[in-house]
Amino acid sequence: MFKYFEPSKIFSITSRAPKYVLLLFIIILSIGLTEALILSPEDYKQSHSVRIMYVHVPAAWISLGIFSLITFLSLIGYIFKIRNFFLISKSLAPSGLVFNIVALVTGSIWGKPTWGTWWAWDARITSMLILVLFYVMYLVSWRIYENNDKAFRVTTIITILGIVNVPIIKYSVDWWNTLHQPASINILSKSSIHISMLYPLLIMTAAFALFSLLIFLMKYNTELIKIKNKGLDRL
């Protein structure tokens, strides 16, 4: 079983997987877009502008999920000195940042017809903007320090500081009076969203998750080859 964790085995799998993930992503995205833009009903209050939810909400969920995962992997990697966890974290970050930006921009576009403004310094929006800064700091740190122990230390500290912001984002709508409505989807209790809107939302979330997996695999392969390039220099 452990032979599957050898770098050559990992690369063998991660270099073959992207084309299948890309195909699956295109199929799921096509279904999701049809559902989100054509088949799902309009909202009684927000009319068709509610369709922006199908890109805004999955993007926000995935950017938060990726940052939490990066923090977890960095922390475990730092404590147990597992370099591969840092490589995985580093490869996850670009898609996390892009999803965070997508959530902010689509939220801003949604804000104009709904609240009458493109931007407000509301608790949820501001905390999401702070998360973008943490993503940028994380990625810039890798650029500055490259793959060495200092990079592992600095990026772990950034993720630990940044993770404090994640529960603030999640509960900001409950803790403060914000323009955002409280969560419509709850895992532990009954969701207030109608099933006809929940399905497209879940399909789009699956499509976005597949896209982040695709980017992760490609980035991870690039990082592995980068390490091997340095190995050839030392020969």
Next chain:
Amino acid sequence: MINDIFLMNGYGIYVWSAFLFTLLSFVTLYVIIKIQYVKEKKKFITKFGTLNSERAAFAKSHAINKEILSNTSRI
């Protein structure tokens, strides 16, 4: 019907621009990551080509190097 899909009671401009921005971001990220991958791979192949036969044989003894060289056409 087609008009309804595009105009969406006057909300079309907001809805379509949000979706287009998302898709454009995806394409841009995909292209950037793909370029980085191809660049690193080309660098690896060039470096490998400059090794003498003894060093090349040693490098090839590492399974991952062989794996990288064997799938030059993949993503």
